[in-house]
Amino acid sequence: MQICLAGLSHKTAPLAVRERVAVMPEDYARVLTEIASLPAIGEVVLLSTCNRTELYAVAHSYHAGRRSLELALAERAGAAGVELGEAVYHRHGADVARHLFRVASSLDALVVGEPQIQGQVKEAYAAARNTGRTGMVLDRLFPHALETGKRVRTETAIGAYAVSISSAAVELAGKIFGSLEGRRALVVGAGEMGELTLRHLHEAGVRDITVANRTRETAERLAAGFHAHAVGLDEMGAALAGADIVLTQAASPEPLLVRAAMEQAMRERRNRAVFVIDIAVPRNVEPSVGGLYNVFLYDVDDLERVVESNMARRSREAERAEAIVEQETARFSRWWEGLEAVPTIVALRAKLEGLRDEETQRLMSRLAHLPERDRHAVEQFAAQLVAKILHDPTSQIRNAGEAERCSALAASLRYLFKLDEAPATPAAESEASPTTDAARPSS
Amino acid sequence: MDAVVRVAAWAGAGLAAVTSVLHLRAFLDPEGAGHGALRRNLLVAAVGCMTVALAARSVTLGTVPLSSPLESLYAYGWLVALVYLLLVRGSARTPVGALLVPFGTLCTFVGMAGLSSARDIQPILRHPLFAFHALTAFLGYSALSVACCAGVLYLVQYQEIAHKRMGPLAARLPSLEDLDRLGHRTVIFGLALLTASILAGMAWAKQEWNVFWIWEPKGVWALLTWGLYVFYLVARNGAGWRGLRAAWLSAVGFLASIFTLLGTNYLLGWGRHVF
Numbered sequence A: 001m002q003i004c005l006a007g008l009s010h011k012t013a014p015l016a017v018r019e020r021v022a023v024m025p026e027d028y029a030r031v032l033t034e035i036a037s038l039p040a041i042g043e044v045v046l047l048s049t050c051n052r053t054e055l056y057a058v059a060h061s062y063h064a065g066r067r068s069l070e071l072a073l074a075e076r077a078g079a080a081g082v083e084l085g086e087a088v089y090h091r092h093g094a095d096v097a098r099h100l101f102r103v104a105s106s107l108d109a110l111v112v113g114e115p116q117i118q119g120q121v122k123e124a125y126a127a128a129r130n131t132g133r134t135g136m137v138l139d140r141l142f143p144h145a146l147e148t149g150k151r152v153r154t155e156t157a158i159g160a161y162a163v164s165i166s167s168a169a170v171e172l173a174g175k176i177f178g179s180l181e182g183r184r185a186l187v188v189g190a191g192e193m194g195e196l197t198l199r200h201l202h203e204a205g206v207r208d209i210t211v212a213n214r215t216r217e218t219a220e221r222l223a224a225g226f227h228a229h230a231v232g233l234d235e236m237g238a239a240l241a242g243a244d245i246v247l248t249q250a251a252s253p254e255p256l257l258v259r260a261a262m263e264q265a266m267r268e269r270r271n272r273a274v275f276v277i278d279i280a281v282p283r284n285v286e287p288s289v290g291g292l293y294n295v296f297l298y299d300v301d302d303l304e305r306v307v308e309s310n311m312a313r314r315s316r317e318a319e320r321a322e323a324i325v326e327q328e329t330a331r332f333s334r335w336w337e338g339l340e341a342v343p344t345i346v347a348l349r350a351k352l353e354g355l356r357d358e359e360t361q362r363l364m365s366r367l368a369h370l371p372e373r374d375r376h377a378v379e380q381f382a383a384q385l386v387a388k389i390l391h392d393p394t395s396q397i398r399n400a401g402e403a404e405r406c407s408a409l410a411a412s413l414r415y416l417f418k419l420d421e422a423p424a425t426p427a428a429e430s431e432a433s434p435t436t437d438a439a440r441p442s443s
Numbered sequence B: 001m002d003a004v005v006r007v008a009a010w011a012g013a014g015l016a017a018v019t020s021v022l023h024l025r026a027f028l029d030p031e032g033a034g035h036g037a038l039r040r041n042l043l044v045a046a047v048g049c050m051t052v053a054l055a056a057r058s059v060t061l062g063t064v065p066l067s068s069p070l071e072s073l074y075a076y077g078w079l080v081a082l083v084y085l086l087l088v089r090g091s092a093r094t095p096v097g098a099l100l101v102p103f104g105t106l107c108t109f110v111g112m113a114g115l116s117s118a119r120d121i122q123p124i125l126r127h128p129l130f131a132f133h134a135l136t137a138f139l140g141y142s143a144l145s146v147a148c149c150a151g152v153l154y155l156v157q158y159q160e161i162a163h164k165r166m167g168p169l170a171a172r173l174p175s176l177e178d179l180d181r182l183g184h185r186t187v188i189f190g191l192a193l194l195t196a197s198i199l200a201g202m203a204w205a206k207q208e209w210n211v212f213w214i215w216e217p218k219g220v221w222a223l224l225t226w227g228l229y230v231f232y233l234v235a236r237n238g239a240g241w242r243g244l245r246a247a248w249l250s251a252v253g254f255l256a257s258i259f260t261l262l263g264t265n266y267l268l269g270w271g272r273h274v275f
Helices: A013-019 A025-036 A061-081 A095-106 A115-132 A136-154 A165-177 A193-201 A214-223 A233-238 A259-268 A289-293 A300-366 A372-398 A401-418 A426-433 A435-441 B002-028 B038-063 B069-087 B088-112 B126-163 B168-172 B176-208 B217-237 B246-267
Strands: A002-009 A040-047 A053-057 A091-093 A185-188 A211-212 A228-233 A245-248 A276-277 A295-299
Touching: A002 A013, A002 A095, A013 A053, A013 A061, A025 A040, A025 A115, A040 A115, A040 A136, A053 A061, A053 A095, A053 A136, A053 A401, A061 A091, A091 A095, A095 A115, A095 A136, A115 A136, A136 A300, A165 A193, A165 A233, A165 A276, A165 A295, A165 A300, A165 B126, A165 B176, A185 A193, A193 A228, A193 A245, A211 A214, A211 A233, A211 A259, A214 A228, A228 A233, A233 A259, A259 A276, A259 A289, A289 A295, A295 A300, A300 A372, A300 A401, A372 A401, A401 A435, B002 B038, B002 B069, B002 B088, B038 B069, B038 B088, B069 B088, B069 B126, B069 B176, B088 B126, B088 B176, B126 B168, B126 B176, B126 B246, B176 B217, B176 B246, B217 B246
Parallel strands: A185 A211, A185 A245, A211 A228, A245 A276, A276 A295
Antiparallel strands: A002 A053, A002 A091, A040 A053
């Protein structure tokens, strides 16, 4: 039995390939069924987002599992007319756990720390579980991954710093105004660039939005999405005094917001604070506007600097997150290797109990003259002796701790007691295959 | 009665010390800080013990326990904690608490010695107008220390935002507007109490010395401090001095009030307020 992973992500495949291989949520059940019917595959979970498509499976052996998963991906790609080539990566054993834990902790993401991935892992697991594609192993691996992701989120600040222009702008607005509920905003220019920022502001509670643009029709198009009202550029001055947040994004060779206009507006609003976000290049706002009392002016460069230093902070936090992932991977490994020892323990028990029954029966035929009570005592003696002999090796191997020690002990037991001559068990099969040992992270 | 004062005073200061550490930790290490309920309940318990100590002390003295500078310091620490509990809410609670709670605790520890000394109270200090005059003054100064704290935090946060740094410090501090509003609210509260105190002092002076006003250091400084905070309100609401300038004013105003409270006694050392 082996855990395998095959997949491709933003690190190995361009978008053109990823989007072809990606599976839509409504197709999950069908694709899962297809993969589960492939040779050697037991359990399977499919994780497909815009940044990655990955198959997590439990297979009878590593090689067979790898072949099946590779085939499944190649078939999807082939049907879509793309070549996968070197894009597919494979993992097995504890490396699968490490990979999934990093994914669920958003360490493998395009933007490290972005929060969506945790929900996506959760949904992928739920989809496979609901169609009955998971079992003992993946039902442990995926909840463990979600738990790891949660631990990383609460114990590190990996998601705490805004790493896009629009989220940095909203975070700043929050640091100036506190609650954004009921704040007024003025948007100058109706381009698409500022739409995301505007959407973030709107979600944070900013209402009463005015969009000012040279052509009013374009302004109306942007305004419609936010219940905002549209005005021409000449009416911008009237809205300026009421605006707590000014977002400028117009294409204009010279500044649209000059110091004198802002001064006038500040007088009218009695110096109540204004946050001016200028994301236009060339800039829409005269730099000297930022020197006015209680005006906070951020241009694209300022926001990008904030984003950059936040990125650096996130990567420092990522190092702490990696340590958590390592801890959790080790914990999973212990369980997994302990699981591998289970068949050995079962085989040992079966062998000793078989010997016990054999010997007791032989003895009983010669002890027919004894009273029932005494014969029962002899039977009990044999049963207790075997149970006591089994007790120590069983608990020792379970508590052996490290994975390699555990499997070494299992191998010794199998050799010493000639357990492999007993009927084949999954563990016996994996012992026989040298690739399984090579698959372990420690070797 | 002295035993009650001693035990309750130490218990209050001790609890305050424990919760000071928790308040500091809540600010410095927000992830490991745990529940705010424990911090807060401990502070409530500390304030309760201090209240018992000061009430018992009042019974012994026959007047409010503000008869010596050290004793007043203990009462001041108590009021700072009380005002913090009553007036500071929302996002400002943790950062303001990290400054004010240890500060108040320090005051109670230093002031502890003042609670045990038996003093002969001058008869004029047993007058109810003195009790009102002194209590409102101290409560006012406590509120103004909260305003100062909000002002200092505003200045720090302003540096972060205006200089476009936005580091971990900015993430932990409340927004500028929240701090500005907290400062404004506590200045109004403090100024109202200061005004009441000055009026009560004048009424008391009229009774004792048959004049409303005696020109002496503490009175003059109190008037200056009062004028500064009146200026704060006028400038902030009338001339648009909200934000940065208001923050500076509340910080400077607090320095003036500290001087009024202690400097006039210890540095100048004369006048009607030296008993």
